[in-house]
Amino acid sequence: MSIQRLNTESASTIPQEAFDWYDEYAHGDIDRRTFLSRLAAIGLTSAAVAGGLIPNYALAEQVSFNDPEITASYAEFPSPDGLGSGRGYLVVPKGGAEKKPVVLVVHENRGLNPYIKDVARRLAKAGFVAFAPDILHTLGGYPGNDDEGRAMQASLDKVKVETDFINAAKFLKNHELSSGKLGVVGFCFGGYVSNMLAARTPELIDAAVPYYGTPAKAEFIPNIKAPLLLQFGELDKRVNATWPNYEATLKAIKADYTAYIYKGANHGFHNDSTARYVEDQAELSWSRTVEFFNKHLA
Template sequence: MVNLTRPDGTIAEDLALSRRTVLIAAGYAAFDVGANAQPIATPADGLVTGWETLPGGLPAFVARPAGAKGSGGKHPAVIVVNEIFGVHEWIKDVCRRFAKAGYVAIAPEFFFRGDPDKTLTKLTDYAAIRVIVARAGNEQVMGDVKTTLDWLGGQGFVNKKKLAITGFCWGGAVTWMAAARFPELKAGGAWYGRLKGDPGTEGRKWPLEIAADLKAPVLGLYGALDKGIPVADVQEMQARLKGSKSSIMLYPDADHGFLADYRPSFNAAAGKDAWERLLKHFKANGV
């Protein structure tokens, strides 16, 4: 219900505010919800969806085609790595999109130790968000990826020879790092993940430093208008990937978060093209 905020009735700004409030209440990350966003809502019919608790207490949202369990059917699987806002409604929808395409999609809650009350989706203070995210160091995250890979390998509905990973923003960088770490992965898709950090940050390396170590081909999906990831960094990564099976697609009119249809930076054309390219990339590499 829209509340009238003035005697002469509701104006466009009132409706936009109401729309944003509705989306936040529905579980989208409050920090960057677009006032006029109309995010895709993928139906769960024909799917099995819900939370699983992996070893070590790691929570993970899973979406998969119905009928796979107990039917002898095995599906390729993809690990979906969240943005800095954790596993919120948009990440769940991405999992459902993958499941509709025939994948078992799993989104681990990498920040659950530092955010046991799941406050990330409600926070609008970027500094507070960064404090929580920083608690998940690179080695811990890589350990959680390993836990997820092991769990997938033990499920009767998963083809353990067909495993991929994709991630967004924070998760885009994780995707590059995981592809250099785990030979179980056959393909990766890195959406606008940071490629370079400050020297010594978290005592870790960054994607540009491990480009030669990739064990799985990664498709990078980046926007030239991204203010946080200079085009020069993308071009440097492209140069380091030359001659390998990995590559980067740079969209000239896209900004950071261009696939995220709940954000103001959503770019429908770039998002559609990139999603189709990612699915082709997975299939071309046997996933």
């Protein structure tokens, strides 16, 4: 196990308290009016928020959906004990019917947005079959607006939501193109789901990469068998407060884990559609993710 801190500068000039308030707002701890009033009190306008904190998904495409090295489509999976049915974005490397390691990509708390789809395409470019479920499928899918997506996701039964992701993992592990080795990577809420899947379905998960995710419920953590690569932003107070106890349990069960804390980085530092993104940190964390999957899913 190792923990490393990276000395990299923030790419944003937005005051840190604005990032902290946005994190509270994005996770339902404060409402939009409170968020905007706090911004106004330090001289930030709603236009500044739109230009900096709120995602601009036009910036988030690193791999085009029509890239000749991949094939992107949609696939459905059964989830009768969950929300009823599931659907997600399936991206396959070009190369015929050759079986590949598979990676489940888990979105944040707002549904399958363009950034997460791009992450799936990046994994396919790296040689994995990637599948990104949309937990909002039974409500019509990601609505194209993060505020609306958050409200939709918050309305869903949390137990059934987790069951849907378990069923998505089963679907992908047993897919006709799967080599039988399954990884999971997730961001924010998806980081929690990555931790949860490793703890609740150790028979399914062969490697997990939670980005700034909270741990699974304490009673499930001792079940973890898969190696973990945990990625944190130093300034992410909410998630980082859960790490000491989680790490203590991982040590106690002798889990195979590595954690990186990226100095000066906020929650969401990998998301290249917002001002929280810092390219060198995000790219380094991603290269570690791909290397980790290559090692453990080969």
